[in-house]
Amino acid sequence: MAVDMSNAVGLDVPAAEQVPGSPGELPPGRRRGFRLPSALGPGIPRALVFAALGYLFGHWIGNLIAAGYSQVTNSGSNNAAIILGYLFGTVGWIGGMGVLTYPLTKMTGREELLAPQRSVGPGRYFRYTLDHKVVGIQYMVGMIVYFLTAGLLALAIRTELLSPTNHVFGPGVYIEVVGEHGTMMMMMMTSVIVGPFGNFLVPLMIGARRMAFPRLEALSFWLTPAAYIILLSSLWLGGFPTGWTGYAPLSVQAGRGMDAYVAAFGVMAISIILAGFNIVVTVINLRAPGMTWGRLPVFVWGVMTTSFLMVLATPVLFGALYMLGLDRTIQTSFFTDTLGGSSYLWENLFWFFGHPEVYILALPGFAIVLEMLPVFCRKPIFAQKVAIAGMVGVSALSFFVWQHHLFDSGINPDMRPLFMLTTELISIPTGFIFLVGMGTLWKARIRLTVPMMFAMGFFFNFLLGGISGVFLSDVPADTTAHGTFFVMAHFHYTIMGGLIFAFFGGLYYWLPKMTGRSMNHRLGKWNFIAMFVFFNSTFLPLFAVGELGQPRRVFEYAKRLQTLNDWVSISAFLLGFAILLFVINLVWSMIIKPVRSPENPWHSRGLEWQTTSPPPPGNFDRIPIILAGPYEYGKPDALPMSDLVSRTSPVAAAAATDSERTI
Amino acid sequence: MAAATERRDGIRILGVWLVLSAIFMPIVYFVWGPHLPPGGMSDQAAGQRFDNRVLGVVATPVVLLVCTFLVYALLFWRQTGEEIEDGPYITNKVKFSGWWVGLTTFTVLCLAVFGTYELENNNGAGTGSGPRPIFAASGPMLPVQVIAQQWRFTFRYPTYGGMETTSLMIPQNEEIQFNVTSLDVIHSFWAYQLGVKADANPGVNNIAFVKALHTGKFNILCAELCGLWHGAMTANGQVMSQASFDSWATQTEAQEAPVTKLLPKYSTVYSPDEAGAGGNYYGSQYPVNP
Amino acid sequence: MKMFEKPLTRGLAVLAVAGVLAGVCLWGIFGFLRSSVPTVDFSKTAGPVNLRVQTVAALGFGPHPTWVSYLVKDPAGAWVHSTIWQLPADRQINVTVEEYDSGGALRNNLWGGITGTLDSQAAINGQSTAVVDPSAGNGIAHTFNVPDLGLNVPLYGISSKAKNPCSAAPCSTSSDHNTITFSFHTPPGAGNYRWQCFIPCGLSYLYGNGGPMGAIGFMSGFLKVVPA
Numbered sequence A: 001m002a003v004d005m006s007n008a009v010g011l012d013v014p015a016a017e018q019v020p021g022s023p024g025e026l027p028p029g030r031r032r033g034f035r036l037p038s039a040l041g042p043g044i045p046r047a048l049v050f051a052a053l054g055y056l057f058g059h060w061i062g063n064l065i066a067a068g069y070s071q072v073t074n075s076g077s078n079n080a081a082i083i084l085g086y087l088f089g090t091v092g093w094i095g096g097m098g099v100l101t102y103p104l105t106k107m108t109g110r111e112e113l114l115a116p117q118r119s120v121g122p123g124r125y126f127r128y129t130l131d132h133k134v135v136g137i138q139y140m141v142g143m144i145v146y147f148l149t150a151g152l153l154a155l156a157i158r159t160e161l162l163s164p165t166n167h168v169f170g171p172g173v174y175i176e177v178v179g180e181h182g183t184m185m186m187m188m189m190t191s192v193i194v195g196p197f198g199n200f201l202v203p204l205m206i207g208a209r210r211m212a213f214p215r216l217e218a219l220s221f222w223l224t225p226a227a228y229i230i231l232l233s234s235l236w237l238g239g240f241p242t243g244w245t246g247y248a249p250l251s252v253q254a255g256r257g258m259d260a261y262v263a264a265f266g267v268m269a270i271s272i273i274l275a276g277f278n279i280v281v282t283v284i285n286l287r288a289p290g291m292t293w294g295r296l297p298v299f300v301w302g303v304m305t306t307s308f309l310m311v312l313a314t315p316v317l318f319g320a321l322y323m324l325g326l327d328r329t330i331q332t333s334f335f336t337d338t339l340g341g342s343s344y345l346w347e348n349l350f351w352f353f354g355h356p357e358v359y360i361l362a363l364p365g366f367a368i369v370l371e372m373l374p375v376f377c378r379k380p381i382f383a384q385k386v387a388i389a390g391m392v393g394v395s396a397l398s399f400f401v402w403q404h405h406l407f408d409s410g411i412n413p414d415m416r417p418l419f420m421l422t423t424e425l426i427s428i429p430t431g432f433i434f435l436v437g438m439g440t441l442w443k444a445r446i447r448l449t450v451p452m453m454f455a456m457g458f459f460f461n462f463l464l465g466g467i468s469g470v471f472l473s474d475v476p477a478d479t480t481a482h483g484t485f486f487v488m489a490h491f492h493y494t495i496m497g498g499l500i501f502a503f504f505g506g507l508y509y510w511l512p513k514m515t516g517r518s519m520n521h522r523l524g525k526w527n528f529i530a531m532f533v534f535f536n537s538t539f540l541p542l543f544a545v546g547e548l549g550q551p552r553r554v555f556e557y558a559k560r561l562q563t564l565n566d567w568v569s570i571s572a573f574l575l576g577f578a579i580l581l582f583v584i585n586l587v588w589s590m591i592i593k594p595v596r597s598p599e600n601p602w603h604s605r606g607l608e609w610q611t612t613s614p615p616p617p618g619n620f621d622r623i624p625i626i627l628a629g630p631y632e633y634g635k636p637d638a639l640p641m642s643d644l645v646s647r648t649s650p651v652a653a654a655a656a657t658d659s660e661r662t663i
Numbered sequence B: 001m002a003a004a005t006e007r008r009d010g011i012r013i014l015g016v017w018l019v020l021s022a023i024f025m026p027i028v029y030f031v032w033g034p035h036l037p038p039g040g041m042s043d044q045a046a047g048q049r050f051d052n053r054v055l056g057v058v059a060t061p062v063v064l065l066v067c068t069f070l071v072y073a074l075l076f077w078r079q080t081g082e083e084i085e086d087g088p089y090i091t092n093k094v095k096f097s098g099w100w101v102g103l104t105t106f107t108v109l110c111l112a113v114f115g116t117y118e119l120e121n122n123n124g125a126g127t128g129s130g131p132r133p134i135f136a137a138s139g140p141m142l143p144v145q146v147i148a149q150q151w152r153f154t155f156r157y158p159t160y161g162g163m164e165t166t167s168l169m170i171p172q173n174e175e176i177q178f179n180v181t182s183l184d185v186i187h188s189f190w191a192y193q194l195g196v197k198a199d200a201n202p203g204v205n206n207i208a209f210v211k212a213l214h215t216g217k218f219n220i221l222c223a224e225l226c227g228l229w230h231g232a233m234t235a236n237g238q239v240m241s242q243a244s245f246d247s248w249a250t251q252t253e254a255q256e257a258p259v260t261k262l263l264p265k266y267s268t269v270y271s272p273d274e275a276g277a278g279g280n281y282y283g284s285q286y287p288v289n290p
Numbered sequence C: 001m002k003m004f005e006k007p008l009t010r011g012l013a014v015l016a017v018a019g020v021l022a023g024v025c026l027w028g029i030f031g032f033l034r035s036s037v038p039t040v041d042f043s044k045t046a047g048p049v050n051l052r053v054q055t056v057a058a059l060g061f062g063p064h065p066t067w068v069s070y071l072v073k074d075p076a077g078a079w080v081h082s083t084i085w086q087l088p089a090d091r092q093i094n095v096t097v098e099e100y101d102s103g104g105a106l107r108n109n110l111w112g113g114i115t116g117t118l119d120s121q122a123a124i125n126g127q128s129t130a131v132v133d134p135s136a137g138n139g140i141a142h143t144f145n146v147p148d149l150g151l152n153v154p155l156y157g158i159s160s161k162a163k164n165p166c167s168a169a170p171c172s173t174s175s176d177h178n179t180i181t182f183s184f185h186t187p188p189g190a191g192n193y194r195w196q197c198f199i200p201c202g203l204s205y206l207y208g209n210g211g212p213m214g215a216i217g218f219m220s221g222f223l224k225v226v227p228a
């Protein structure tokens, strides 16, 4: 395992320093191969042109196939052309980015001329790059763009709900906005930790130089902009009326905008599967010598269990989308009851993916928070094995609870006690996480930094989210709560209050590692306070709104609920400003006036801090040998985590503290 | 010295938590509980309110414990100086972890048993329980069919000549059997104050029971996104005394007779005619139920 | 890249990007999401409002050349493609529908009964009617249904073998059509009352309820009742 892989792909080693004949770099005499037309320029411009050409090609094929269908001529919309257009457009996009060059050259028995990992400078962030650190940063920016777009859509929702009967957008556009918000958030939340932090940090934390499959890793990222554009383009086609759950047969009935949902979610599903697969293989195979499972940081455990869920659950979504696409294009009848299908089929398939999915959104939050707690408590993590057992337990159970979304549906009524039991059982491993968190806080020496504030906020928010879940798991109590704003508040508490708080905490914590630049702490503190206050002020009343009788996704509601709804809407706008504070901090501290961060600003023992910030192309000067676990705080005779420690011995770290200087 | 402070921390947290729980648990159950949704208009609603009360009482100490602990930690276990001081080296306390796991498991299993009991003893707890509900009400009951379509609910009374109405009237103190079905996409029939929620699936007869205890109006809403007018898919409902329901029903039956004549024979589900009322998506060559 | 070395220039560049993005958002909201069918105002007239609408089989413009639709004649006398009609409160509304579409079956025959009009009747080609059987004669082409006013009027269809069907909207009365007239009274208070059609007339959409049935401006809209 201690193979030196500095010459393998994924490194920014200048060509001049490469050993001729080493993997990926043939001596000049043997270089044969082809390049994509360079007239269009590398990267994004070429990809856009290819995407447009691909879309037109797919559209043409779709018209060739289906233009004569009576369904198409009568309704005036050719779904086959639109879906094929999107799919070929996506192929064109990734082809233009250069993703297909390597497999195509290999297939034709040649070697790639210029390996993509050679690019250096800021331009590499806009290209197909095999360095996991570049992909991590690309993912981070991409997911923030997703988050802000979907967040603006949320504000549009709250604008419409300012009045129970007067309409800003009207029912049609309102439903489109709801669907866009939900789908975009769900697509983004699935990748928001595994993409940026998983790709950037996992190799650093396990002592590897790269991910196992750098090309798949880059592909998984470059699919996300395609999914983003496809999903947004739905608004131009009239949107989709189904929300993110896409329930059939409404999704079969819906107009052309639904095709964008099918294509975008499908493209994202592939990205999710690839990203998860890559991480699982990396963690299993590329750990540095001495990195036993017991020493593996909790964050890596969390990301790996998440990745298992991604690999195992997402194919079911892809299959369901495939069926939906067929129902919509060539009139199969998977979901039509009168022709042998069933409206329950989509519900089953979707939630068989969808419930593991919601734990894909919870586990990385646990992982980040538990990773940060020991650093800021200056204590070892409490009962690390219990934490890992908790995450593994949640993952395993998450496959056996999906029908709790269907308690009222009339499907398998006699199975409801079982699904009630499995759902409530999930509280046990979730309780493990709280045990570990509280045990770590016990008699700690807490340093209340900005990341730590977000961690504490996470525990409070997730507590309320989890407790409200118990009401939903109880069939009688769920009768009222199901399908209302209560559910909506519940999952916003776990996803927004949990995952996003963890994500923001993680950004404050790891951005110095990823960029070598510090976020502004004072602004960060106000960012946290504003977010925490306005988050709770937005979503706490929504529990009441739901229990008082307001279903989800409605553009009109009872007049007696206007005060609560207006309170929520105003809080939501203020929450928007809190997030704007974060954006301002991010742009200010990273771009406009960057402040050089100390090498190990949090005085962490973690392996990722035992190299420079940002890390050099090969991550480490050499593959480290792991000597101890990452959380041995308070143990005077503890060995450093690895033998690289000369760089960040406690003395050196302390010296680095006062060396803050402008870049 | 160290052991002494440790014991004090634990006892202080425990004390605060017990005091807060002793204050708030009775408040949740006795003061807030009777006002918890969905109210007490029907036996089902009252059952759900009871569940909400019990779950609220169970949730209160859990929330209080974590909050007390977090606040205590932030108040008493902070360090602020430039010098970083490490905390005690505690990696696990097996006994404590064991108690935690045991207690959470016990609580969760109790909740599951409680939920199952409530589901079974409350005739399916007002939820849609499929075409052959196993937790069914017994004795005489009035069947009412709820037909959802994009985007209205209508109600058929098979025992009153199969008449169909746009608002839902039910008698007090009589077991009602709602047969919920849809003519198109998935809807969800939600009679808020009655504590009834049942999905309306095309081609499915989803049964829910209720017994209204008080007369009065109630709201009907669609609780499953069904397209453009989902938010406006509401209807009015009313619980009437037995006598006024009887007179309303016989009068309406006579008044509606000309329209009732047009309706198809009462059936638990209705299939669209693909050639006409089905929208012709699959083309007229496809018969219904091949 | 040299020009981006000063924080000030970087700041200005960021502001410029932010400005462009804000512009895109505003354009998206006001140019796209907020664009809706126009409201046709009938609340300025005194006395009973005479509303003239037509239902057509195919609207010959825009991205939906084959969609069924309602049109309304504005107070100036021009046919407008809109389903949002502003009416005065507490006033009698006399509606005349020119129905140019062929008829068919209802998904729920309850909507064959006429309710909510004055006398619970409507005149089909001058003949007072209380119930229309969708399976008799030409069937029903569309319905005009305002749930919160309890109003439901089925619009009797023309024969599918009509000699002189209207080919492009707006239709003129020289084409084959039925005339349905009815009156109703608007409620005394202000409010937005949604209305829709209950015939599955979204041809080639599953259950006939997609397309024009799922879009404001074709088979559904609002009656905006305002204080006179």
Ligand SMILES: [Cu+2]
Pocket: B148, B151, B186, B187, B188, B222, B223, B224, B225, B226, B230, B233
């Ligand atoms: Cu509905």
Ligand SMILES: [Cu+2]
Pocket: C068, C141, C142, C143, C197, C198, C199, C201, C219
């Ligand atoms: Cu119509």
